[in-house]
Amino acid sequence: MKIRAKTMEHLQLEALLPRLHPTHKKWSEVESHLLRHSAGHFGETTADVYLQYLSHDRYHILQDLRLFDGIRHFQIDALILAPSFILILEIKNLRGKLIFDLEHHQLLRTYQKKQDIFPDPFLQVKHQTLQLTRWMQAFQLPETPIHSFIIIANPNTTIKTQGRDMQQLKRRIIRPKLLYSEVEKLHARSGPPIWTPDQIKHAAVTLQRENTPFTASILQRFDLTAADLVMGVRCTKCEVFGMERKRAHWYCPQCEHKSENAHLDTLRDYQLLVGNEISNQEFRSFACLSSEKVARTLLSECCTRYAGKTSDRKYILNIVK
Structure with missing residues (x-):
């Protein structure tokens, strides 16, 4: 099971926030x-810790x-592919006190004396089940029970349920530590295998091929x-923008730290925020670099x-x- 990577949007937000002045609207x-x-x-990586204990021969995650x-x-x-079922996991990492209002189809969260209302996760996974079923039909995959x-x-979050079908639905709200045992229970009470090992592998390959991350x-x-962004090379030590290029190094006037490759983070920010192509002039403007020759050398190297x-x-x- 691979280590879960951050989404592109997550990486973009991490690059964007430091390049906005705190007073920006x-x-x-x-x-x-x-x-x-x-x-x-x-929250997702917390769940992954326990998912990795599931048998790799039986399950594809x-x-x-x-x-x-x-x-x-x-x-x-x-998504877990098993011989006799498919399991959708919707992972929430919310602090405070949660109340699943099953009658009014909403999730109530009380945290630090403030109440927030979120969409009903059960309606969310119900619709995901419909969408996944449509997707599987389009790719002519075997009809399979979807749970x-x-x-x-968050282990410190308290959970309550209220409303109709409370007993039935509350069993589907679980903590990460129970993932292994609950998946094995689901396997034990499921019917005979629907997928052959080769079919499971084929389905996993198809899912990965058709996965289209949001960009x-x-x-x-x-x-x-x-024009809204803070320009310049950010110090890799004190994280202040404004490193200067001196004698084949980047020098920070703020903390006097030196770095050979601080510009790589700057180019990474540019790729995430602006685009995959950059000219010499665009690099000099974004990095606050005056020398066209130095910019050409740095760009040619990386x-x-x-x-x-x-x-x-x-x-x-x-x-x-």
């Missing part, structure tokens, strides 16, 4: 989105799927342009591909893969 909104993504990723059902895209935090669990990743301009999403002649050359960034 969009700073709080970007910070809120980043905190949500960070909490979600932490896929993470962070984004598939197209013929109408729209849908996302699944984790779902709601995983509450979009993070600047456009928040109605920003490059970019093996480029397009165009010397005067209008665009270097292809491949730092974020």
Whole structure:
């Protein structure tokens, strides 16, 4: 089972927030989105710790799927393929006190004397089941029972349920530590195998091939342009922008730290925030670098591909893969 990577949007938010001045009107909104993504990723990796104990011969586990059902895209935090069933995992990492209001189809969260209302996770996985069924039919995969669990990743979160079907649904709300035993219980009470080992492998390969991670301009999403960003090379020690290029090193006037390759993080930010192609002039502007020759040397060292002649050359960034 592979280590779960951060989503592209998560990486973009991590690059964007430090390059917005704290007084910028969009700073709080970007910070809120980043905190949500960070909490979600932490919760998912917490669940992954216990998923890795499941038999690799019996189960195939896929993470962070984004598939197209013929109408729209849908996302699944984790999907388990088993010989006689499929299991959808919806992972929540919420602090405080949770009340699953099953009658009014909402999730209530009380934290630090504040109450928030979230969409009903059971309705969410019900719709995901419909979408996954449509997707499987489109790829002519065997009809298979699809189950779902709601995983509450934070061990300090209290959980209550209220409303109809409470006993039936509350059994599907579990802690990460119970994942192994609950999946094995589900396997034990399931019918005979529907998938052969080869069919499971084929389905897993198809799911991975058809997975289309969300990619979009993070600047456009928040109605920003490059002019809103803080320019310069960020110190790898004190994290202040404004490193200067001196004698083949980057020098920080703030803490006097020196670095040979601090520009790589700057190019990574550019790739995440602006695009995969960068010219000499664009690099100099983004890194606050005056020398065209130094910029050309640095770009040539880290970019093996480029397009165009010397005067209008665009270097292809491949730092974020």
